[in-house]
Amino acid sequence: MEETESNKSKQPKRKQRNPSEWKREKRKRSIIAGESHISVKGELVLPKKIGADCNCKLKCYKKVDENTRQRLFKGYYSLKTYDEQNAYLFGLIKKQDVKRKKNLESDRRTCTYKYHVRDQGKEIQVCKLAFAHIHAVSFRKIRTLSEKLDQNILFPRDGRGRHNNRPTKVSPTTIEMIKNHIFQVMKSNELKNFLKEDKNKQMTPELNVAKLHTHYLQMYEPDAINMATGKFHVKIAFFI
Ligand SMILES: [Zn+2]
Numbered sequence: 432m433e434e435t436e437s438n439k440s441k442q443p444k445r446k447q448r449n450p451s452e453w454k455r456e457k458r459k460r461s462i463i464a465g466e467s468h469i470s471v472k473g474e475l476v477l478p479k480k481i482g483a484d485c486n487c488k489l490k491c492y493k494k495v496d497e498n499t500r501q502r503l504f505k506g507y508y509s510l511k512t513y514d515e516q517n518a519y520l521f522g523l524i525k526k527q528d529v530k531r532k533k534n535l536e537s538d539r540r541t542c543t544y545k546y547h548v549r550d551q552g553k554e555i556q557v558c559k560l561a562f563a564h565i566h567a568v569s570f571r572k573i574r575t576l577s578e579k580l581d582q583n584i585l586f587p588r589d590g591r592g593r594h595n596n597r598p599t600k601v602s603p604t605t606i607e608m609i610k611n612h613i614f615q616v617m618k619s620n621e622l623k624n625f626l627k628e629d630k631n632k633q634m635t636p637e638l639n640v641a642k643l644h645t646h647y648l649q650m651y652e653p654d655a656i657n658m659a660t661g662k663f664h665v666k667i668a669f670f671i
Pocket residue numbers: 485486487488489490491492557558559560561
């Protein structure tokens with residue numbers, strides 16, 4: 432039988448699996464999970480592990496004991512995407528604006544960052560080295576995230592392999608308002624109310640979009656609350 436257009440569209444399209452793409456996906460999953468893998472250059476990369484004690488004045492490894500370090504490490508590597516991992520770390524780095532001491536007349540500001548780990552809902556400040564070692568991430572990664580914090584980027588995203596050419600249905604003004612709203616929430620002490628909890632009532636780095644949405648409507652579009660939802664069907668991913 433001759434295949435018509437409509438017949439064609441009914442058939443499930445099976446994407447041809449490309450072996451090199453498959454390999455890349457597998458590598459990516461291993462990297463995210465902190466597992467050993469063969470790098471692009473063909474070198475064996477060993478699994479991630481927690482680094483040595485920072486031995487600093489803050490006594491980070493005393494404040495964050497072995498069990499907690501293990502829990503944080505496992506939690507981080509159980510996140511399923513780069514974006515989630517980045518957002519998680521991002522939420523634990525806080526920027527502090529400091530005016531340069533030596534030259535008070537100068538307007539130039541320099542930033543310092545404070546690093547934390549979050550355990551059972553409590554944030555504990557640690558030094559940069561401990562922060563890097565507990566999550567087994569490089570200073571370079573931390574710097575990249577800190578720079579995004581400097582640029583007031585809300586949620587860092589891994590830019591690899593993304594398409595920025597998807598059409599949008601939400602007006603730029605609305606997007607701006609939503610961005611500001613999220614930024615306000617993130618800066619406020621309310622942030623924890625907008626984070627999802629896992630089954631053990633532990634906060635996760637994931638935002639509860641439904642709650643944010645309702646809050647946004649309460650603030651900016653109270654009339655829209657009774658309207659059918661879906662009008663503002665916006666995903667966090669959309670903003671980045
Ligand atoms: Zn330390």
